[in-house]
Amino acid sequence: MATVSFHLKEPKADKPTAIFMWFNPQNGQSRVRIYTGDKIHPDQWAGGNLQRAITKGRAIDQDLKRTNEALNANHERMSRQLLAYWGECRALGKLPTAEELRAAIEPEAAPAPTTATPRPLPDLLAYQERHARTRRPNTVKALGTLYNHLHRYQTVRGQPLEYTGFTPQFWHDFAAYLLDEVRLVDNSIAKHLAHFKHFLGDAHELGRNPLQDYKRWRWARRDPEVLALTRAELRALETVNVSMLPNAARLENARALFLISCYTGLRFSDVAALKPEHQKGEWLQLTAQKTSEKLTVPLRGNQAVPLLAKLWAGEVRAISNQKLNQYIKDVARLAQLNAPTEQVEYRGSQRTSVTLPKHELISSHTGRRTFVTLSLEGGLSWETIMKATGHKDFKSFRRYIQVTPDRLLTDFARVWGEQELATSKFLSESSSSPSAAQEGL
Numbered sequence: 001m002a003t004v005s006f007h008l009k010e011p012k013a014d015k016p017t018a019i020f021m022w023f024n025p026q027n028g029q030s031r032v033r034i035y036t037g038d039k040i041h042p043d044q045w046a047g048g049n050l051q052r053a054i055t056k057g058r059a060i061d062q063d064l065k066r067t068n069e070a071l072n073a074n075h076e077r078m079s080r081q082l083l084a085y086w087g088e089c090r091a092l093g094k095l096p097t098a099e100e101l102r103a104a105i106e107p108e109a110a111p112a113p114t115t116a117t118p119r120p121l122p123d124l125l126a127y128q129e130r131h132a133r134t135r136r137p138n139t140v141k142a143l144g145t146l147y148n149h150l151h152r153y154q155t156v157r158g159q160p161l162e163y164t165g166f167t168p169q170f171w172h173d174f175a176a177y178l179l180d181e182v183r184l185v186d187n188s189i190a191k192h193l194a195h196f197k198h199f200l201g202d203a204h205e206l207g208r209n210p211l212q213d214y215k216r217w218r219w220a221r222r223d224p225e226v227l228a229l230t231r232a233e234l235r236a237l238e239t240v241n242v243s244m245l246p247n248a249a250r251l252e253n254a255r256a257l258f259l260i261s262c263y264t265g266l267r268f269s270d271v272a273a274l275k276p277e278h279q280k281g282e283w284l285q286l287t288a289q290k291t292s293e294k295l296t297v298p299l300r301g302n303q304a305v306p307l308l309a310k311l312w313a314g315e316v317r318a319i320s321n322q323k324l325n326q327y328i329k330d331v332a333r334l335a336q337l338n339a340p341t342e343q344v345e346y347r348g349s350q351r352t353s354v355t356l357p358k359h360e361l362i363s364s365h366t367g368r369r370t371f372v373t374l375s376l377e378g379g380l381s382w383e384t385i386m387k388a389t390g391h392k393d394f395k396s397f398r399r400y401i402q403v404t405p406d407r408l409l410t411d412f413a414r415v416w417g418e419q420e421l422a423t424s425k426f427l428s429e430s431s432s433s434p435s436a437a438q439e440g441l
Contacts, residue, residue, distance in 0.1 A: 001026060002023065002024060002025050002026055002083060002086050003023075003024045003026065004021055004022070004023055004024075004078075004079040004082055004083060005021065005022050005024075005051055006019055006020070006021050006022075006036070006051045006052065006075055007019070007020055007021070007022065007047075007051065008040070008042060008045055008047070010042075011042055011045075011047065012042065013042055014042075015041065016039040016040055016041045017039060017040070017041075017042060018035055018036075018038075018039055019035070019036045019038045019039065019040060019075075020033050020034060020035045020036060021033075021034050021035075021036055021075070021078065021079070021082075021105075022034075023082055023086075023101060025086070029095070032098045032101055032102075034082075034098075034101060034102050034105060036074070036075065036078060036105075038071055038074065038075075040053055040068075040071065044060075044064070044068060052072050052075065053067075053068035053069075053071045053072050054068060055068050055069050055072065078105040081104055081105050082101060082104055082105050085100075085101070085104035086101075118163060118203075118208040118209075119160065119161070119162070120150070120161050120162070120163055120166075120203070120209075121147065121150060121151060121154070121161060123199075123203055123208060124143065124146070124147050124150070124199055125147060127143070127199050127202060127203075128140060128143040128144060128147065131143070136289065136290065138290075139195075142191065142192075142195055143195055143199070145192070146192050146195050146196060146199075149178060149182065149192065150174075153174055153177050156177070156181070163200075163203065163208060163209040163210060163211065164210060164211065166200060166209070166211055166213060166214060167211065167213050168213055168216065168217070171213075171214070171217040175189060175193075175219060178192065179347060179348050183347070184347070185345045185346060185347050186219065186220060186221060186222045186346045186347060186348070187221050187222065187223060187346075189219050190219045190220070190221040193217060193218075193219050196214070196217075197214050197215070197217065200214040201214070222346040224343070224344045224345065224346070225344065226369045227341070227358075227361055227362065227363075227366050227369060228366060228369040228370045228372070228373040228374075229262070229337070229362075229366065229370040229373075229374075231374055231377070233335075233337050233339075233358075234262060234370060234374070236335040236336065236337060237255070237258075237259075237331060237332060237335045237337065238259065239335075240331065240334050240335040240336075242255070242331060242334060245334075247327075247330075250323075250327055251327050251330060251331050253316055253317060253319065253327075254319065254323070254324050254327030254328050254331065255327075255328065255331050256307050256310060256311070256316040257271055257272070257316065257318070257319070257324060258324065258328045258331075258364065258366075258367050259303070259304070259307060259367070260274075260304050260307050260308065260311070260367075261364070261367025261368055261370075261371070262367040262370045262371055262374075263302055263303045263304035263307075263371065264284065264297045264302070264304050264371065264388075265297065265368055265371035265372060265375070265385070265388050265389040266284075266295070266297065266368065267288070267289070267290060267365070267368055268321055268324060268364035268365065268367070268368075269289040269290060269321075270286060270288055270289055270290075270295070271318075272318035272319075272321075273286075273289055273318070274286070274308070274311060274318075276312040279299070279308060279312075281299075282298065282299050282300045283296055283297065283298060283299060284296070284297040284299060284308075285297075288390050291390060291392075293390040293392070294390075295388070295389075295390045296387070296388070297388050298388070321364050324364045325363045325364055328362055328363070328364070328366075329359055329360060329362055329363075332358070332359035332362045333357075333359040333360075335359070337357070337358045337359045337362070338357040338358060338359060339357070339358045340355050340356075340357065340358075341355065341356060341357070341358040341361055342354070342355050343355070343356060343361055368389070371385075371389070372385055372389065372397075382394065382397065385397075
């Protein structure tokens with residue numbers, strides 16, 4: 001039977017010396033010396049039959065006792081591991097080498113610390129918090145909405161989201177979820193996709209997201225027709241009397257804010273942020289809240305001037321976008337803006353429409369669209385209007401252009417009327433004078 005014993009390399013040394021073990025197979029093989037990697041002062045070693053560190057006696061203090069107990073425990077472990085390994089080799093009919101015996105007593109390496117797999121949802125919250133310092137509040141809010149959709153989708157699917165799962169198939173399934181379960185329209189899905197792709201690109205740069213499949217994800221925007229007021233409808237909204245209503249002050253305030261947008265083309269976020277210092281004589285000069293674009297709006301002859309004076313005096317005050325949408329619908333209803341208006345939504349391959357009285361569809365953004373439409377109808381060039389509204393390219397500007405029936409009739413009458421006049425003049429001149437061919441004869 002194999003045996004193990006422990007010994008000092010220099011039993012008579014006056015300083016700590018190395019401890020080694022003799023492994024004796026006792027089957028005719030030579031014994032093997034294996035160093036334990038430990039050292040001890042010979043004074044602390046009990047030789048003979050014990051072959052272990054001293055743990056008892058008056059001369060030993062508690063710290064040294066604990067050190068020696070740990071040393072003995074380690075040697076017992078080595079002995080057990082070596083004998084167990086020898087037995088396993090014998091059972092397999094194998095004789096281990098000296099190197100294999102030495103390896104058998106090495107302590108097991110501690111498992112490498114595992115790096116937590118980055119999870120996209122906590123990262124998205126961190127991304128939202130990081131960008132809250134530089135992005136507009138609406139963008140930060142949209143990131144929170146995207147997080148909620150992803151969290152619910154994860155719950156419905158029953159599996160945690162991981163970056164390695166953001167494949168084309170994931171986008172197909174997630175988009176179908178937003179379309180069929182959440183019932184989002186195409187434009188909302190496209191906006192969420194834009195924010196999602198920016199986040200995944202940021203995660204890729206940080207080394208968290210190994211995939212770049214998101215670059216090929218697509219969802220088409222299909223903007224509905226914009227809603228704008230005709231000149232007659234704007235006049236009705238301006239003149240309707242709301243003074244007899246219990247909430248007249250709120251309605252008057254909302255109407256004033258809405259009309260400022262109609263007269264200047266400013267987004268409601270910019271109207272709500274207006275201050276007296278933005279008026280520079282006959283101009284409004286400010287930085288757009290949404291795009292940070294510098295805006296210059298002419299005020300000469302502008303109907304917004306008296307309303308702006310009330311705003312500077314505190315007689316008109318900014319309110320939330322939600323409140324404005326609520327109150328301006330009430331004003332529009334009183335003004336009898338009841339023209340049947342079709343509202344179209346696109347959801348994937350489906351086109352749905354509903355026809356409602358126009359006042360139910362009016363919102364804060366109708367003011368800006370009304371400004372663009374009526375300015376075009378009045379003959380202003382689109383370049384001039386874009387300068388006032390802050391649009392940088394015609395592609396984004398053109399969806400605000402709503403051709404009113406009056407504009408359509410006027411333009412057709414002008415173009416075809418001029419053509420008819422030119423044709424009549426040509427025929428008249430041709431019939432009253434000889435042709436060039438006749439003159440040459």
